[in-house]
Amino acid sequence: MPALPGDQSGTRERLLDAAGQVFADRGFANATVREICALAGANIAAVNYYFGDKQALYSQVLQHTLELARTQYPININPTAPAAERLRDFIRAFLRRILDQGRPAWHGRLMVREMVEPTAALDMMIETTVRPTWQLLLGIIAELTATAPTSESAKLGAMSVIGQCVMHKHCQPAISKLYPSEKHHPETVRMLADHITAFSLAGLKAIGPSPANS
Amino acid sequence: MPALPGDQSGTRERLLDAAGQVFADRGFANATVREICALAGANIAAVNYYFGDKQALYSQVLQHTLELARTQYPININPTAPAAERLRDFIRAFLRRILDQGRPAWHGRLMVREMVEPTAALDMMIETTVRPTWQLLLGIIAELTATAPTSESAKLGAMSVIGQCVMHKHCQPAISKLYPSEKHHPETVRMLADHITAFSLAGLKAIGPSPANS
DNA sequence: ACCCGTATCAAACATGTGTTTCATACGCGC
DNA sequence: GCGCGTATGAAACACATGTTTGATACGGGT
Numbered sequence: 302m303p304a305l306p307g308d309q310s311g312t313r314e315r316l317l318d319a320a321g322q323v324f325a326d327r328g329f330a331n332a333t334v335r336e337i338c339a340l341a342g343a344n345i346a347a348v349n350y351y352f353g354d355k356q357a358l359y360s361q362v363l364q365h366t367l368e369l370a371r372t373q374y375p376i377n378i379n380p381t382a383p384a385a386e387r388l389r390d391f392i393r394a395f396l397r398r399i400l401d402q403g404r405p406a407w408h409g410r411l412m413v414r415e416m417v418e419p420t421a422a423l424d425m426m427i428e429t430t431v432r433p434t435w436q437l438l439l440g441i442i443a444e445l446t447a448t449a450p451t452s453e454s455a456k457l458g459a460m461s462v463i464g465q466c467v468m469h470k471h472c473q474p475a476i477s478k479l480y481p482s483e484k485h486h487p488e489t490v491r492m493l494a495d496h497i498t499a500f501s502l503a504g505l506k507a508i509g510p511s512p513a514n515s
Numbered sequence: 516m517p518a519l520p521g522d523q524s525g526t527r528e529r530l531l532d533a534a535g536q537v538f539a540d541r542g543f544a545n546a547t548v549r550e551i552c553a554l555a556g557a558n559i560a561a562v563n564y565y566f567g568d569k570q571a572l573y574s575q576v577l578q579h580t581l582e583l584a585r586t587q588y589p590i591n592i593n594p595t596a597p598a599a600e601r602l603r604d605f606i607r608a609f610l611r612r613i614l615d616q617g618r619p620a621w622h623g624r625l626m627v628r629e630m631v632e633p634t635a636a637l638d639m640m641i642e643t644t645v646r647p648t649w650q651l652l653l654g655i656i657a658e659l660t661a662t663a664p665t666s667e668s669a670k671l672g673a674m675s676v677i678g679q680c681v682m683h684k685h686c687q688p689a690i691s692k693l694y695p696s697e698k699h700h701p702e703t704v705r706m707l708a709d710h711i712t713a714f715s716l717a718g719l720k721a722i723g724p725s726p727a728n729s
Numbered sequence: 730a731c732c733c734g735t736a737t738c739a740a741a742c743a744t745g746t747g748t749t750t751c752a753t754a755c756g757c758g759c
Numbered sequence: 760g761c762g763c764g765t766a767t768g769a770a771a772c773a774c775a776t777g778t779t780t781g782a783t784a785c786g787g788g789t
Contacts, residue, residue: 312736312737328542328544328631328632330542330544330545331544333775333776333777334776334777334778335775335776335777343737344736344737344738344739345738345739345777345778346737346738346739346778346779346780347736347737347738348777348778349777349778349779350735350736350737354777354778355776355777355778413631413685414631415688416685416686416687416688416689417542417627417628417631417685418542419688423688423692424692427689427692427693431689431692431693432692432693435693456694457707457710457714458714460679460682460683460690461679461682461710461711461714463682463686464678464679464680464681464682464683464686465674465675465678465679466678467678467682467685467686468674468675468677468678468681468682469674469678471627471630471631471681471685472630472677472678472681473630474629474630474633474637475630475641475645476674478637478638478641478645478646479641479645479646479649480670493671496671496675496722497675499718499721499722500671500672500675500715500718500719500721500722501714501718502721503717503718503720503721503722504713504714504715504717504718504721505714506717507713507714507716507717507718508710508713508714508717526766526767547745547746547747548746548747548748549745549746549747557767558766558767558768558769559747559748559768559769560748560749560750560767560768560769561766561767561768562747562748563747563748563749564765564766564767568747568748569746569747569748
């Protein structure tokens with residue numbers, strides 16, 4: 302009785318899907334291959350047959366989920382738009398990527414867990430997903446602060462922007478306690494993005510090109 | 516052979532200390548009572564004798580560590596100082612609290628883990644540590660945005676400030692990959708605090724009292 | 730019809746780990 | 760000196776869980 306995973310797809314695909322859910326929900330250590338296989342409607346031995354062991358399954362899950370997330374939530378910025386507009390679009394796309402509840406909603410949780418409890422797959426995640434996004438943001442910030450993307454100002458400014466965004470993902474339990482009845486509806490996310498954009502544009506202007514490096 | 520825990524203190528105290536280290540390093544699931552007891556120089560049965568079970572030990576560890584952190588890294592703000600100065604002092608104290616490498620350096624990691632993988636002790640952590648800090652910050656932000664502490668502007672502004680701060684704790688593995696050779700020396704933390712302060716003061720001014728609630 | 734690689738299954742295996750047990754030693758009041 | 764509550768010790772227990780095994784079914788190519 303596989304819950305969500307499409308019954309028509311192959312066992313390997315159902316395993317990837319189910320494992321993504323369970324790993325995101327419980328974390329690598331607390332996830333059991335039995336629960337994953339039950340959710341996928343597969344036999345316990347299937348994970349060994351297709352992936353070798355639990356750790357390899359996790360790596361494949363993370364890689365697969367990240368690919369899915371990059372194509373499903375692309376961050377496409379119009380290079381000809383003014384920098385302020387590009388920052389707004391970046392923040393909107395980035396927030397949608399990490400806060401959206403759609404499928405696969407668990408890629409954000411997987412990334413958070415990988416940050417807190419790094420595994421061998423961390424490098425892959427950084428290089429395929431984090432670094433490209435970071436470079437994209439750095440370019441925008443550099444223009445807004447009139448510095449080079451390698452400058453200390455650009456680095457600090459980008460961290461301020463990303464920090465405001467990931468806050469709502471990393472600290473979700475605390476936020477829910479401080480402000481119950483808070484949800485991540487698309488309209489809420491949009492308003493949040495607009496706030497962060499306005500806040501950051503002013504902040505970046507105040508930073509300026511003071512402590513530049515190159 | 517207890518490593519760090521003072522051998523002169525009682526078994527219960529050594530257990531609390533060792534468990535804090537191990538839980539922070541490995542997380543609750545991956546931590547073993549055997550490793551904790553070995554580090555504390557205590558017998559395996561000691562954890563059951565003094566705390567009942569592993570979960571209760573964890574709760575006591577979290578509570579004890581948070582108390583220690585609150586007294587060791589107090590956030591004392593001069594109420595008569597101007598709001599901008601109070602914000603700067605808050606950010607400095609808050610960053611020092613979560614980034615300092617001193618003892619017990621693991622309270623920050625414990626809090627991060629509790630956010631990502633909440634346990635029964637989450638409520639205690641929120642009420643004793645998070646909410647008071649949040650209220651303190653809300654008061655400062657409210658004055659800077661000329662709104663009530665319950666306003667949407669104050670809430671969003673406070674989240675922007677906290678987000679910038681916790682970013683450097685939650686995303687430390689990623690930051691280390693993007694910028695190797697980055698450390699959290701006291702001077703670095705001070706400069707970081709000054710950046711966040713300048714960035715936030717400008718951002719808060721730009722937000723203003725537009726979408727107020729009460 | 731037969732073979733063979735692929736895939737699935739139930740059952741068993743090995744082991745790490747939280748927890749318990751029971752014995753022993755210590756310290757102190759009487 | 761004696762009893763008693765506290766504390767510590769080594770060993771065993773119970774169980775969850777990752778992994779493996781050997782059997783069985785399926786399906787296409789010859």
